[in-house]
Amino acid sequence: MTLNEGSIDQIYRVGDVKTDDPGMKEFLFSLGCYPGERICIISRLSSALVVNIKDARYSLDSDLASAIILSDGAAESLVV
Amino acid sequence: MKIALTGNPNSGKTTLFNSITGKIEHVGNWPGVTVEKKEGPVKSSLLPKGQSVTVVDLPGAYSMSPYTSEESITRDFVMDESPDVIVNIVDATNISRSLFFTTQLLELGIPVVVALNKSDLNSKKGTIIDSALLSEVLNCPVVDTIATDSRNSGLGDLAEAAVSLKLKKAKQPAPAFSKGIDPNNKEEAEELDKKRYDFVSSVVKRVERRTVSSSSQTGQDKLDRIVAHKWLGLPIFAAVIWVVFSISQSWVGPWLADILVGWIDGFYGLVEGVIGEGTNPVISSLLLDGIIGGVGAVVGFLPLIMVLFFMLALLEDSGYMARVALLMDRYFKKIGLSGKSIIPMIVGTGCAIPGIMATRTIKSERQRRTTAMLTPFMPCGAKLPIIALFAGVFFNDNAWVGTSMYFLAIALIIVSGLVIKMITGDNSVSYFIMELPEYRFPSFKRAAISMMSRAKAFIIKAGTIILVCNALVQLLQTFTWTGQVVPEGNPGASILAAIASPLAWIFIPLGFGIWQFAAAAITGFIAKENVVGTLAVTFSVTNFIDVEELALVADGSQVLSVFGIGSVAALSYLIFNLFTPPCFAAIGSMNSEMESRKWLWGAIGFQLGTGYVMAFLVYQLGTLFTQGTLGSGFVGGLIASALFVGVIVLQISKTRKYDVQRNLKAA
Structure with missing residues (x-):
């Protein structure tokens, strides 16, 4: 499953980043988005996603969200 | 002596620069306002007598590997122009990411002072950071600052810490998690960066207490849903x-x-x-x-x-x-x-x-x-x-x-x-x-x-x-x-x-x-x-x-x-x-x-x-x-x-x- 298919208010773990743009993979790493890390979908706005990585909010487009692969079975509901 | 201001985008570097130099460089609340380096002398009222210090404001960067061109200005400056002291401005509301860059800066062999900025926002959110402990684990001075508040900003302490660090002869030891890793080997470098983030996570666990998880929905998120709405936006x-x-x-x-x-x-x-x-x-x-x-x-x-x-x-x-x-x-x-x-x-x-x-x-x-x-x-x-x-x-x-x-x-x-x-x-x-x-x-x-x-x-x-x-x-x-x-x-x-x-x-x-x-x-x-x-x-x-x-x-x-x-x-x-x-x-x-x-x-x-x-x-x-x-x-x-x-x-x-x-x- 990719991040783009994830649902709101769920915490996932990043499985892999599949992109031809090596700079982007490195950039995502520096933000803390790499295999094994937690990522939470905050909202879906027009064609973009707002996610929480570490302690910051980012908006990313659906292309990039589709490049982020989530690892299976790691979803946990957010306890509010 | 020369101080370089570095830190993640939108952590408040230029605001801090303006406060300590009295200049009026452009500031704004989005990542990437500053796209070139700017220099100015530190106000003498902030310094011990007889010292003169130049401070250089740099574009924000998430790490030492630049992604966009303004980030490379920052990397090139700290690598090539060897400033005497690096002041690393860390957004106190987001140390779990910011400290990644900090650990990279600590390895350069240049004395680093951490300015824990926006510390006022943390008290509002009920997040507590033990800056004394943070200073101990990072082996570098940590000063709480509020760059937007001219009266109670901690800037004097920051300047003092930077100057005394320069006068100290002893080298600042970098946190040891990278032993035996060759950073020039690509796979090992990736391994090193993972270790770096593991180290940062362990530090954050020790020094930070949050009452609210950052992934819970806030009023800000509600506002986003309106202003960036598909039709209303x-x-x-x-x-x-x-x-x-x-x-x-x-x-x-x-x-x-x-x-x-x-x-x-x-x-x-x-x-x-x-x-x-x-x-x-x-x-x-x-x-x-x-x-x-x-x-x-x-x-x-x-x-x-x-x-x-x-x-x-x-x-x-x-x-x-x-x-x-x-x-x-x-x-x-x-x-x-x-x-x-x-x-x-x-x-x-x-x-x-x-x-x-x-x-x-x-x-x-x-x-x-x-x-x-x-x-x-x-x-x-x-x-x-x-x-x-x-x-x-x-x-x-x-x-x-x-x-x-x-x-x-x-x-x-x-x-x-x-x-x-x-x-x-x-x-x-x-x-x-x-x-x-x-x-x-x-x-x-x-x-x-x-x-x-x-x-x-x-x-x-x-x-x-x-x-x-x-x-x-x-x-x-x-x-x-x-x-x-x-x-x-x-x-x-x-x-x-x-x-x-x-x-x-x-x-x-x-x-x-x-x-x-x-x-x-x-x-x-x-x-x-x-x-x-x-x-x-x-x-x-x-x-x-x-x-x-x-x-x-x-x-x-x-x-x-x-x-x-x-x-x-x-x-x-x-x-x-x-x-x-x-x-x-x-x-x-x-x-x-x-x-x-x-x-x-x-x-x-x-x-x-x-x-x-x-x-x-x-x-x-x-x-x-x-x-x-x-x-x-x-x-x-x-x-x-x-x-x-x-x-x-x-x-x-x-x-x-x-x-x-x-x-x-x-x-």
Whole structure:
């Protein structure tokens, strides 16, 4: 499953980043988005996603969200 | 000694820089406001006696491996220019990411001080950071700072810590998690970065206590869902733009302009009285009409510009800009740009130069160059007087004239973006990712400071470049080639008329083939404020703003008769000035961001052509609708416009042909 298919208010773990743009993979790493890390979908706005990585909010487009692969079975509901 | 300010984007480096140097560099609440390095001396009140310290503000970076070009400025500076001390500004609300960069800085062998900034925000959220423990585990001083609070900011402690660290002989040991790893080996380097983040996570676990998890929904997220909503987002953005420009151009701006022009009028009268009747008429008209009249006509519009800058500063301070980028990404992708392209364009409504420089945060080269090329289409502050003047004289101060120019600019940007996408044949799409800063209530104080510094720059410009240009224009229209004073009633005999007249015929198809307008359009390339100044001097109108009535232009009909063109031609002239190439300074800035002669000349040619064709269409179609016939010079203008369109079509078809050939080869 990719991040783009994830649902709101769920915490996932990043499985892999599949992109031809090596700079982007490195950039995502520096933000803390790499295999094994937690990522939470905050909202879906027009064609973009707002996610929480570490302690910051980012908006990313659906292309990039589709490049982020989530690892299976790691979803946990957010306890509010 | 030299201190470098480094840290993640939007952690408050420039705010801190301004506080410790007393400078007024541009700040805003989105990642990527600062795109170049800036230097200044630290205020002596913050330093121990006898010390002098230079501090360098650097663009924000997430790590030592730069992704966009402004990030590499930071990497290159700390690597190559060996500052004595690095002050690492860490956003206290987000240490779990920020400390990643910190650990990289600690390995450089340069003493590091951590400034835990925005510490006030943490107390609001109930997050506690044990800075003493953090200092212990990182082996470096940690100082709590609040860069936005001038009284209680911790800046003195920070400067003190930096200076004493420099004096210490002992080397600062870097945290040990990288032993036995070769950073030059790619796989091992990746392994190292993972270890780095593991280390950071273990540090965060020890020093930070959060009461609320950062992934829980907040009021801010609710607001995002409204302002970046699929359908509501665009109307909200349009309304925000409309409010900003109508407040500066129709409500508060003109009201303040009236007061100012009253003073300028008084000054004109005073000088007139002092020099008296006995002075040489050439000198007195140079002083009164050329310098005071010309510069005064421009300065009269200063309040409009100031109000605009104030409003823009509030907008930039609120956190809304990053949401606009997110909102526009969907639309800008279709024209081959990125959502980030909107930020240079909004900044460009103040001044095109910082706007063009802001394109550095765009990763793709073609998108960056295209954005730098299209940003000057947004009317900048210096074009505001032209808009206000023409709206006042010909359109009864209707607010729609001004605001519609901004929407026309957006429309032109969309069409041009598509055309450039076709010319370059580059259909690649790039990813969009942008950090969303927290919204905050914009500070009126910061907006006022930003406004005053821009106003100061404007007054300096008016007192130098614009004054010289107006004096020159006045002299050139006073004398003939033989050095005689131009005879009364024959202004066409002047040097200025002789220079500008041959150019004026190019403008006949646009409806303003009059040498005064041609002269004003040319001086506009030096600075766009000159357009209004030159018109004032060449038509001998001393001021355009009425003091008695609350009207931007004194007796519009009177100025109208002096100008000798109709409202359709006036609109065409306005459009021509707004959408032709910007001033020379902005062209220089386009040159340095595009890094390509081909792109630069292409951009200038494209802007000239666009301005000409737009003005031509407005004049000819406008005349057709209002008077039922075509305007003068239609055939000539049509040929010129057809040439421009022809060149573009040719370029596009060349690209297409090349693509086909390449595809064939590939197959």
